[in-house]
Structure formats: structure tokens, C-alpha cells
Amino acid sequence: MADPRGFMSTPREEWPRRPVEERVRDWNEVYVPGALLPIISRQANRCMDCGVPFCHDACPLGNLIPEWNDLVSREDWRAASERLHATNNFPEFTGRLCPAPCEAGCVLAINQPAVTIKNVEAAIADRAWEEGFAPPCPPERLSGRTVAVVGSGPAGLAAAQQLTRAGHTVAVYERADRIGGLLRYGIPAFKMEKRHLNRRLEQMRAEGTKFRTSVTVGEDIGAAELRARYDAVVIATGATAWRELDVPGRELAGIHQAMRYLPLADRVCEGDLEVSPLSAAGRHVVIVGGGDTGADCLGTAVREGAASVTQLDIYPLPEAERNEFTQPWPTYPKIYRLTGAHEEAGALRTAPAADADARLFAASTLRFEGDPDGHVRALHLVEVDERRKPLPGTGRTLPADLVLLALGFSGPDREDGLIDQLGLALDPRGTITRDEDFTTNVPGVFAAGDAARGQSLIVWAIAEGRAVAAAVDRLLNGGASRLPAPIGPYDRPMTA
Template identity: 75%
Template sequence: MADPKGFLTTPRRLPPRRPVEERVHDWDEVYVPGGLLPIITAQADRCMDCGIPFCHDGCPLGNLIPDWNDLVSRDDWRRASERLHATNNFPEFTGRLCPAPCESACVLAINQPAVTIKNVEVAIADRAWESGYAVPKPPERLSGRTVAVIGSGPAGLAAAQQLTRAGHTVAVYERDDRVGGLLRYGIPSFKMEKHHLDRRLWQMRAEGTKFRTGVGVGTDVDAAELRARYDALVIAVGARAWRELPVPGRELAGIHQAMEYLPLANRVQEGDYDRPPITAEGKHVVIVGGGDTGADCLGTVLRQGAASVTQLDIHPLPGDERAEDEPWPTYPKIYRMSAAHEEARELAASPEADADARLFSATTVRFEGDAPGQGRPHGRVRALRLVGTGPEGRAEAPGDGRGERVLRADLVLLALGFHGPERDRGLFGQLGLELDARGNIARDASFGTGREGIFVAGDAGRGQSLIVWAIAEGRSAAAAVDRYLAGDTALPAPVGPADRPMTA
């Protein structure tokens, strides 16, 4: 390590965010441009170069974190970029979007604030682009083998890039009109501006990867016919089957799934709409769900000019410290405030909230609305009724209306998570795929489906997970495909299909 006392003398510092009143009026990333570089060398110095770096286990990619921390502290950005890209195809994505389980596993975090690992990561990635280090790496020779990748999210893109660099001819099929999956249409621009995605796609095209957009495999193209045209198939369609909220009044107009709402807002930024078909402008909004997707909805709602917004979380308000049953180095359930929650708190966007915009221990019991009319078979939502939630997640109210709380709601967004890939794609029947007990595509220890030459990567096989796991799965599935096509492989395989995050 460059400074053996860095972790003793230097406090943890995060990059400054732009003022709330400024950033809620645009869709740019929330951080001050250039605010990271003045502090990042000293932050990298806080890395202890500990004998057993548990950050390696916290990160499914196996990122060489102490190595590139040391190189950044020495201002050796080229070699830091080489170390970073050796394990991660898209560090500018993970550095912006990953919740950083590596930091929870940092040895320093046993009794001090962790090293700002993800900030060092994104600083290296951005510096690599600015300095011309992130050049295309086309293969020296082609194998003559072809691979189709279905889905262009982080797992599909990682698999495609690895296989292209190994010399195979790869085509990525995406049913949307643009490449990127949820990176394009699910993640708001204030969390990751799309030029970061576009320049990686430029790199991949320069390496030889082909992209076919607007093609739904299983609907527009028969999946079995596609398999017959290629030597191997990688399914990376994600886990897009959203969870429902089966309570009275769900049929009312104005209640939408988060993944119906967010893509439309993102399409405005792409220039497809002047105004989104579903907007929070001037409305009282309730977001049901306390996870990252709910926070994405919150930041979007604030930028669209909602009259008020409240986010419901079924879980109790977490504490600021690890619970005894969540010891280091596991990822703890502690109180975290995203940029969107900071915005809601400062703007006092929710007069009903316990903290920032959130109501904790809240269970929705029914929606209420006005009468049908003007061609609507159902009325429009006007209110949401909720009750408190007990420690085991059960409603505390007796169910007869006593103890219920009423929130005004002109727009309700359901952000309840996902339970596997969508079942109506046609993909499953055409390829003869089977589902496991959790509703994901069944696969073996080599990411195979039991069908010759067909592999599964990412959330489609794992279930809803983090971007860092998706990239790790894409890399591992690529190694399995390369071994299938070539008989052996030199590609890294950081995770197996059954691997899971560290838990107590």
C-alpha cells in the first residue's frame, strides 16, 4: 500500500452531489462533475492491503480491489485500468449502479467506515475513457463458430463481449428498439447517463459484436429456428415478470407497474416523447415498494413535478448499525438514503413520511377511486388504504377498517420486485425449456439448459439480483459456451450458477 497509515489518518469522503434544487430540474447525474478526482487518491490510500481481502468475496466478479486502489494512490491510472478491466467488462456501470457489497465486506468496515471502493472504481473507468485506455479489443483470429445472445442487459452484453473477444461471431438480439435492456429503459439518467452505455456499445461494435434490435425472439423470430442458425445460444432475458398486488381496487385506472412507468420517462430523454404518457406532474403519488426500483420511481416522480409523493416499505425502519444477526462481512440491512430520498427529504415532498419520503412497516390493503365514466370501464384511483405491519410482515389491523390509514393517491406505482423471466415470450415452448422451483429457467452446473448448445446467464436463471452478479454470470456463461464450442477455454468464470451472496 502507498500509505500504510492512510486508513488511520484519512476519513471517508464521498463525492459532492449537486444542490437538490438544481438537480431535480434536470436529468443529469446527481454528482458534481469532476468532484471525485480531487479526493479519490486519498480515498484509495485508505485501503489497508489486508492479508485476506474479504472485498474479493463480497464482489462476485472477484475484482482486484487492493491492486487498483494501490495503483490509483500512486497515480498510475493506466495499470489501474488494466487491473479493473481484467475482471469487469463494464466498471462504469457497476461504479454507478451497484450497491457495493464489496464495501460491506471491506476489512476496514469491521470498526470504521469502509473504503469508498465503488467511487475508486468509477474514477478509474471514467479516466480510462478520457485517457484512451478503453480501446476496442477485437480477436486476433476468428473461430468460425457463431453465437446468438438473447437480451442486451448487463449479463447478455458481458457474455457477448467475452465471446467476441474469444474469436466467435456473436449477434445480440434485443426486442426493444435500442440496445441496453434495463440499463437503457429501466435505470433513470440521473443515476447513469446513457452516453456511458453508448460508448461501451461502440467499443463492442468495433470489436465485432453485431446487434439486432426490435427483434423479439419467440414472437418475431422462432427461437428454435434461431438456434438452428447458430452454433450456440445464450439466453439473458432477465427477470422481468413483475410481482402483483392483489388487493381490492387494483383494477382502477392510475395504478401502474414501475416498469410500465420508468421506460416511458426514459424514452422522453431519448427523444421519443415530448411528454411521457404516464406522468406524475401535479399528482399525489404513492410508490408501493421500498427497494431500488421504488427509489428510481421516486427520483423520476420528483423531476416530473408531483404535488406529493410517499414511498411505502413493508419492512420496519432499519437502524444505522448492523444487527447482531447480520455480522461483517455480510451486506447488512441498515438505513440508507439514496439521492432520491435526499431530494424528497429536502423538498418535504411527503408530509406523511416517517423519514425522507418513506413510510415503514406499511401494508396496502385496498385502493379507492371514483366512479367509471368517459369510456373508462373502471374508475380512477383517488386513495390508498394501509395498515401497520408487524415484525413478521403481517398486517396489524383487524381487517374491518379500524386502524387503517388513508393516503391521497392520483397515481400509484407498484415496485414490488420480480419473480423470474416473463412466461409469454414463446421462448420456453419453442426451445423446450423448463423452469425451476423458483420460476427461473432451469440450468445445470455449466449454465446449460439440458438442451444442446443452449445456455442461460443472469437473472433469467438466477432470479432478480444485482448488476454485478449479472456481469459475473455473463462472464461465466461465456466461459461455458467457449468450452462447449472449442473444447477448452481461457475465459474466466468468476461464479457458478448456484453461488449466492454471503449471508450469516
């Protein structure tokens, strides 16, 4: 603990965002480049080095937060990088994309603004790459055992990197034309520029991980053939079966799932397309769903030049501060948060009728209305109470010629045949069942990430990848493994 009074003398200061008018004209990250390093040592000094650091429990990776906060406050970036990478394969991802449950669990957050843990993490990761503190770590010798990882999101990539470093020969299968899963096609570039992903993938290639793109397991290669070819298989395909909205007019043209819309914008940034075929330019956009995916759609539509954008959230407007009775510390509270996309929409007034920024809270979609050509033109909604019951006399109509459904995901997609060909058992939620060692009902086949856990956060996905790697390593080594296993398959976030 470098400064015992740092948390009393230094106020919280976050990574500043670029001006709205500037950043909505490009797809670069919203933060001011280089503005984090001048403030981050002081912010790390705010860490109290608690005797019982609850930030550890709040983060499924078990990140050694007080340790690397202390090292950053002393500007020992090499040691900080070593401590950070000891528990997290991809801190440059989590430092940008994770909603930071660790900060909700910060002891300082009991009565003060929490330590900027997420910003410190991003600063360490970026400095590690700049200074060469994250070189490839190929194994000293190969085990002669082989593993196939199906899916290249954060869970699959974490599992692949851990197993490769343990000496196994690992091949990652991805049905898209590029590696990364939703990190590649789903997360907008203004939240995380793809150079961070590309750089990490080059490190993994140098370590020995093999990547097989444009291969749909279940179609291009049979699941049984894949299982026969490798000593173990890890299913990390994510929860890509999206939820539907069963209301009149759903069949109208112009209503699309968010995960049809977002990847096209990413492909424009990759240079594959000049313009997205679902571009929001000049259109009245309504986003149904109040979560992170909806916010990603919001920021994307603003950058594409939408005539208006409104986001519907069925939940009531959250409180500005934690409710200590219903959401006590150190749980992650549902409070009003202003993401970069919401800040942009509010400043540009993309939805003049919204309750706050671009959002309508406690709003439920009743039906869609179309024109004679069968294209959506309006969305009819009603306000609801806390039990989601419609409130009489609160009906409203919004103009809408592009509707994006961001209602979450129920489990892995089964259309490719992978699950059925292997005969994997599913639970009532539609996710893959597994035992305490992450093994499915099929010998030698493991499941990790959202495909088995259900829709979750990136830190949980990486933790699952690291834990399943340890389980696979134990199988291949006859019961022993030196790989860390930060969580079990039945662990869940802390709740009240």
C-alpha cells in the same frame, strides 16, 4: 500499500452530490461533475491491502480491489484501468449502479467507515475513457463459430463481449428498439447517463459484436429457427415477470407497474417523447415497494413535478448501523440508506406524513379507492409487525391518483414464447434451470443472469455473463477455454 497509515489519518469522503434544488430540474447524474478526482487518490490510500481481502469474496466479479486502490493512490491510472478491466467488463456501470457489497466486506468496515471502493472504481473507469485506456479489443482471428445472445442487459452484454473477444461471431438480439435492457429502459438517467452505455456499445461494435434490435425471439423469429442458425444460444432476458398486488381496487385506472412507468421517462430523455403519458406532474403518487426500483420511481416522480410522492416499505425502519448479531461483518447489511432520490424527497418534503424522507415503513396496502369514473383516488394502508401482521388501529388513507407497483420480479417473461418454444425447464420460482456449466435441458442453449438466477445485482449479472461465456467457449472449443469464470451457477451472496 502506498500509505500504511492512510486508513487512520484520512476520513472517508464520498463523491459529493449536486444541490437538490439544482439536480431535480434536470436528468443529469446527481454527482458534482469532476469533483471525484481531487479526492479519490487520498481515498484509495485508505485501503489497508489486507492479507485476506474480504472485499474479493463480497464481490462476485472477484475485482482486484487492493491492487487498483494502490495504483490509484500512486496515480498510475493506466495500470489501474488494466487491473479493473481484467475482472469487470463495465466498471463505469457498476461504479454508479452497484450497491457495493464489496464495501460491506471491507476489513476496515469492521469498526470504521469502509474504503470508498465504488467511487474509486467509477473514477478509474471514467479516467480510462478520457485517457484512451479502453480501446476496442477485436480478436486476432475468428473461430468460425457463431453464438446468439438473447437479451442485452448487463449479463447478455458481458457474455457477448467475452465471446466476441475470444474470436466467435456473436449477435445480440433485443426486443426493444435500442440496446441495453434495463440499463437503457429502466435505470433513470440521473443514476447513469446513457452516454456511458452508448460509449461501451460503440466499443463492442468496433470489436465485432452484432446487434439486432426490435427483434422479439419467439415472435419475429422462432426460437427453433434461432437455435438452428447458431452453434450456441445464450438466454439472458432478465427477470421481467413482475409481481402483482392482489388487493381490492387493483383494476382501477392509474395503477401501473413500475417497469411500465420508468421506461417512458427514459424515452423522454432519449427524445422519443415530449412528455411521458404516465407523467407524475401535478399528481399524488404512491409507490408500493421499498427497493431500488421504488427509489428510481421516487426520483423520477420528483423530477416530473409530482404534487406529492410517498413510498411504502413493508419492512420496518432499518437500524442506522450494522447489527453484529443478526447481520455480522462481512455480510451486506440491511441498514437505513439515503439514496439521492430519498435525499431529494426529504429536502422537498414530498411526503409530509412519512416516517423518514419519503418512506412509510412497516406499511401494507389494504385496498385502493376510486372515483365514479373508475380512476384511483386513494390508497388505504395499515401498519404491520415484523411478521407482516396488521396492527389494530393503525389504518391510514393516502391521496393517490398515480400508484406505482415496485414489488420485484419472479422470473423471465413467457409471453413471447421463447421459453415454451425451446422447451426450457423451469424451477419452482419460475427461473430457467441449468447445470454446473450454465447449460439448460436443451443442448447448445445456455442461461445466464436474472432469467436463471432470479432478481439480483448488476455485479452478479456481469459475473454470470463472464462465466457463461467461458462455458460456451468450452463447448465451441471442444472442452478448453481461456476465458475467466468468476462464479458458478449455484453461487450466492454471503449471508449470516
